Amino acid sequence: MDVTYKKFYRGFYANTGYIPTSPLQLKVYPGDFFQIHNGQMLVLGNIYNDRIVDIVDDCIKKDIAHSSLNWSFNDGVTKPYSARGTGTDIVEGEFEFSKQTLKFNSNGSYLFKGNNPKSIKIANWDAIQDALIIKLTQVLYSFREVYVVTETATTSECAIAIASSKKGKLQIATDSENFGLVDFFGHPSSKTIKSKNIEFYNQETKRKPMFFKAQRLTVREEQSEAFISDFISKRDNDSLWANSFFDYELRNDDTVTMPRLSNHNKLNLLDLLQANQLNPNTALSYFKWTNADLNDIEKFF
Template identity: 50%
Template sequence: MNTAYRKFYRSFFARTHGFIPAKPLNHHTYPGDFFQIRGGEMFFIGNIFTSGIVDPEKAIFEHGIRQNPEGWHFGDGVSKPYCGRGTGHSALEGEFEFSKQILAFESQGSFLFRAHEPESVKIANWSALQNELILKLTQTHHSFRDLYLVTETASTSDWTLAVSGGVNGELEIATDAQNYGLTDIFGDAATKTIQSKDIEYYFRESKRRPCFFRAKKLIVQQEKIEVIVEELISQRSLQNEWAADFYDFKFHHNLPVYAAPFSHAAQASVLDLLPGNQLNPNTALAYFKWTDANAEDIEKLFPNYGV
């Protein structure tokens, strides 16, 4: 999935208050699924309930949570240069009327999305499970240092998405359904494609499939990172003095010690610097915590593609 989808994923996260489309878009996600992001792709590994990591009877689910439908109809860089009605002729039915629209897409990644009746299912007692999950996912069942866990999934009665693959993309659609007049026909089941130009993706899902989710992200406690890094800097500060005594060579070594800041992506590897067995089931909760997946995680799905 290339950069053309980046605007859609960014906007979807913002407009739906934290839901993320699965990647690929037709992948089904369920509460309890866990995955990593590798090379811009979601690598789904398993589910905490089907894998026996957590007893399903411990979980409390809330079903049929209605989402604000206004947040599930949006677009970027799309205009409607034509919207009108016309007439046609059928050998079987004779003359008939139809509604037609032309959608113009300004640039690559311009898109239009429409969904109806969004509802979600979520783990309602997440707070009661989160510590157990840290222990089992980092120590006893797995040894993850970087992980996402789906806590809520959303589905709609139907959804339609069109994404432009280039500048000045165009989509011409029409329907002969009654009572449309000049209203918007994008996303309707009866709508047919007349022609398209430079459209990367155009699809209508007519089933209630769980393709959108909210997730928690496993991260290292910032306080622990700072302690480890400070110890690393302290050790490094003695390196020059040690080198002067150890090597039979006159190095110029009076430069100040500098430690580059650790990015979020590198924080998990900081734990590799710990002495053996310092990170164990008794200490894991002091090193890890869960936080909400955010806009920075959306960017990980589109690496090296620029803005």
């Protein structure tokens, strides 16, 4: 995904605690499991639709209401002009309307407005998370990296505008009598009159599940540290072995040490396991679930 969207994704998570789907407008549901490829979410299935876990009573909690205060925010947007005007309709004659100009101060500046946010979530995650690890890594699949959507949020209406440059402008209007010169961006009655240097603009008038929370399959830190320690110890002895095995004078520079393996590559440590060391009986010792966060948003870019 283009870095133009990065401010919006980070700001959305900071304000709401939810992550927008990638690409934007992709629909996801609780129980969807996915991977991130080339900056986009690839939904591979659903734990309920694919019968990976049993469907029990009250496993899904619905209609969780949220405060709209956290669902209206912007970064680098000003409103230099608002006015009332009159127009003429062939059928209804003269009518009044409100007009507003929005100015975006930089590439990636954005404006978001969502009304009446509600969510739906997996209610019994604690009861199914261990079984999911075993089934997704050993029994049904052999994932080493996967996410499971645990909650999705929708709004009755929402609007998103993201600028592609510091010269971004958006002009909107409404003929609704409920507005004077107040902000009406995102309201169903508003219409776009003119736009300039706007990378993305979308207005939704139906509840579309395109904001989510998820759990990420993660290698346990204690196992990673043990792997790193053993791996470095083994490599430290390689120079002595090489000189002996190849019977050739090779330079042994003890000042060069093995670099630490980064968190990003922790899953690759599982490749060093011996055959059958990772199995349904040991999977819980190697894996756990962690909340998807800003580090996962970075993978979109």
